[in-house]
């Protein structure tokens with residue numbers, strides 16, 4: 001039978017818990033890296049406050065992170081063309 005003192009048991013519990021959290025973080029970061037780089041290809045500028053931001057949002061209507069104005073994606077595309 002293995003004898004464990006209370007302090008060693010607490011130490012093992014904290015080590016194993018921290019290791020599991022670290023492994024989950026590595027797995028989450030590794031699996032989502034390709035999706036993040038794919039989604040950040042589009043750089044947008046708000047036509048109202050001229051704030052430039054990476055556009056992570058999908059859909060026709062975008063939200064400016066600074067002034068929280070709703071921006072139609074067609075307006076963003078027209079300003080990029082001109």
Ligand SMILES: [Zn+2]
Nearest residue numbers: 046049064067
């Ligand atoms: Zn804005």
